[in-house]
Amino acid sequence: MSILTSLARLRALKEGVAQPIATVRHCHLSARPMVFIPLKLSGEAAAPLAAMLGTDPAAPRLLVVPQPRNRDLRFAFAAELAGVLLPYVEGFLERTETVEKKNADPYERVLDAPQLLVPNRAGVAFTGLLGRSTRFRRSEGPYPVPAEVPLLGRWLTYFGERAAYPGSSLMMAASEELARHWASGQSGLEDANLAALLGWIAPPEGRTGAQAAEDAEDPLLWPPAGPVTDPGFDAEVLAPAIEEGSTERITEALRTQLEPTWRLMWQAVGLLGALPEGPSATARWEFDRGSFSAMAQQIAEGSPPQARRDGAVGAASRLARMERAQAAYDVQRAYDDPLVMAEYRLSGEAFAGEVVETDPDNVEGEGRSRKLRPLVHIKTDDPVRLPPGTALGTPGRRSQGAQLVSAGDGLVILKITxxxxxxxxxxxxTVPEPGERVCYTSLTDDFQGSPTLPERERTPWTHGGPPQDYVPNDDDAREEWE
Known part of the structure; x- marks a missing residue:
C-alpha cells in the first residue's frame, strides 16, 4: 500500500466516507456491459449453481442448476448461458474497421467489443474454471453436450485470461476497479466485499461508511457476491430445497441471494461511469478490440481450443508481454492522473514546480554533431532523488524527452532532448515558459524491447524440447476434481 493511499484510508476512517485516489477513470467502461454474477456449489471446484446476468439493470436473467451434481443439468445450464452470452459477444463482430500500420499487413478490427463485469476477483477465477470445464467438451461421441457449450468455454477462457492482462477492460472485477479509484477506511482484504466497499464509497443517508460496511457483514441483508454462497443459506435453505427437488423453491431462494448483488453491480457501474475516462484508457481499449478481433478470427478459422498450459516459449512470451503491459499501465496511470503521479513525487521519482528560467537556444556539440538542447530551470519543493543523466518525461508534453542535468537546493536543471x-x-x-507549472518524472514508456526467444520448434531440451502439436482428444475434458 502506498503512502498516499494509506493516508487516504486514515482520512476515510476519520470522515466516515471513502476518499478518491484518482481523478479520472483508469479503465474503459462500455455503454452496454454484460453484468455476470456466477454462483457455484460449495465444496465443488467448478460446479455452477446459478448465474444472474444481463445488460439491462431492469431485466436480469436468472439461470439455475436445480441439482448441480447432475452432469446433464450442469451442461444444460451451460447451454442456456451460451444462449445469453454468445449473441452478446458475437453481436460486436458485425461492425469492423480496417487498420493499416507501417510495415505491417492491414487487418480488420471491431469498432467496439464486449465487456464482462463480475463482482470480484473470485468471480473472474470461477469464470476461467467454467471455461476450462466446457471448452474441451464435444457435441458428439460419448457424453455429448450441446454444440454451443464448447464455444462458450473458449470465450469464457479468453475473458478470464484477459482479466489478468494489466490495463485490459474486457473483463473486470467491480470491487477491484472501485478500490483502484477510492480508498475506504477498511483493509484491502475487506474491500473484496462489494457491499462493504460500496458502503464506504456511497453510504446511505444518516450512516457512516463504517456502519454501512458493518451492515454488509450480515448475509441476511447482503448475501455474499459469489461465487461462494453463505454457509447458513446452504444449510438452512438451499440443501433442503435441493433435497425436496423443488425447482421453483430453489430458483426463488437463489434469486434472493443474487438480486442484492445485481443492484450493487449497477451502482458500481454508475459510480465508475461518473468519472471522466483517462486518455490512456481509450488507447488501451483499442488493444482490447484488436485482441478480441484476433480471438474471433481464430475461432472462425477452426483453430483448436486453448491448450491447458503454455509451452516453455509460449509461457516466456506471455510473461514478457504482461510485464511490459504492467510497466506501461503504471506509466499511463501516472501521466493521466495527478493523484497517481503524487505517489511518485513522494518517492522522489517525479517532481513538480515552477519554471523560473529557460535557455531555448542552448546547443551541444559542433559542426554536424551540433544538437539543440534547450535548458529549463525549475524551482521545486519536492524531494528529487534522481541522479544526473536520468531520462525524464512529462505529462504536459507527452512526446517530449528530457534529461536531468542537476538537482539541489530546490532547483532542478534539465535539458530537453x-x-x-x-x-x-x-x-x-515545446519549451516551457517561465512561470509555467510543470511536472517531470523518470517514469517513461521507453522500455526495453521484448527478449529474443527461440522458435517454438527450437525449444531447448532444458525446457522440455520442442512441444508436440496439440491434437484434441477425449482426455482433454477430464479434470482432477471430477
Whole structure:
C-alpha cells in the first residue's frame, strides 16, 4: 500500500466516507456491459449453481442448476448461458474497421467489443474454471453436450485470461476497479466485499461508511457476491430445497441471494461511469478490440481450443508481454492522473514546480554533431532523488524527452532532448515558459524491447524440447476434481 493511499484510508476512517485516489477513470467502461454474477456449489471446484446476468439493470436473467451434481443439468445450464452470452459477444463482430500500420499487413478490427463485469476477483477465477470445464467438451461421441457449450468455454477462457492482462477492460472485477479509484477506511482484504466497499464509497443517508460496511457483514441483508454462497443459506435453505427437488423453491431462494448483488453491480457501474475516462484508457481499449478481433478470427478459422498450459516459449512470451503491459499501465496511470503521479513525487521519482528560467537556444556539440538542447530551470519543493543523466518525461508534453542535468537546493536543471521539432530553434510551445507549472518524472514508456526467444520448434531440451502439436482428444475434458 502506498503512502498516499494509506493516508487516504486514515482520512476515510476519520470522515466516515471513502476518499478518491484518482481523478479520472483508469479503465474503459462500455455503454452496454454484460453484468455476470456466477454462483457455484460449495465444496465443488467448478460446479455452477446459478448465474444472474444481463445488460439491462431492469431485466436480469436468472439461470439455475436445480441439482448441480447432475452432469446433464450442469451442461444444460451451460447451454442456456451460451444462449445469453454468445449473441452478446458475437453481436460486436458485425461492425469492423480496417487498420493499416507501417510495415505491417492491414487487418480488420471491431469498432467496439464486449465487456464482462463480475463482482470480484473470485468471480473472474470461477469464470476461467467454467471455461476450462466446457471448452474441451464435444457435441458428439460419448457424453455429448450441446454444440454451443464448447464455444462458450473458449470465450469464457479468453475473458478470464484477459482479466489478468494489466490495463485490459474486457473483463473486470467491480470491487477491484472501485478500490483502484477510492480508498475506504477498511483493509484491502475487506474491500473484496462489494457491499462493504460500496458502503464506504456511497453510504446511505444518516450512516457512516463504517456502519454501512458493518451492515454488509450480515448475509441476511447482503448475501455474499459469489461465487461462494453463505454457509447458513446452504444449510438452512438451499440443501433442503435441493433435497425436496423443488425447482421453483430453489430458483426463488437463489434469486434472493443474487438480486442484492445485481443492484450493487449497477451502482458500481454508475459510480465508475461518473468519472471522466483517462486518455490512456481509450488507447488501451483499442488493444482490447484488436485482441478480441484476433480471438474471433481464430475461432472462425477452426483453430483448436486453448491448450491447458503454455509451452516453455509460449509461457516466456506471455510473461514478457504482461510485464511490459504492467510497466506501461503504471506509466499511463501516472501521466493521466495527478493523484497517481503524487505517489511518485513522494518517492522522489517525479517532481513538480515552477519554471523560473529557460535557455531555448542552448546547443551541444559542433559542426554536424551540433544538437539543440534547450535548458529549463525549475524551482521545486519536492524531494528529487534522481541522479544526473536520468531520462525524464512529462505529462504536459507527452512526446517530449528530457534529461536531468542537476538537482539541489530546490532547483532542478534539465535539458530537453526530443520533441522540439527539427528546426534550428524549438517549435512554438515545446519549451516551457517561465512561470509555467510543470511536472517531470523518470517514469517513461521507453522500455526495453521484448527478449529474443527461440522458435517454438527450437525449444531447448532444458525446457522440455520442442512441444508436440496439440491434437484434441477425449482426455482433454477430464479434470482432477471430477
Amino acid at each position: 526530443k520533441g522540439m521539432g527539427r528546426g534550428r530553434t524549438p517549435a512554438p510551445g
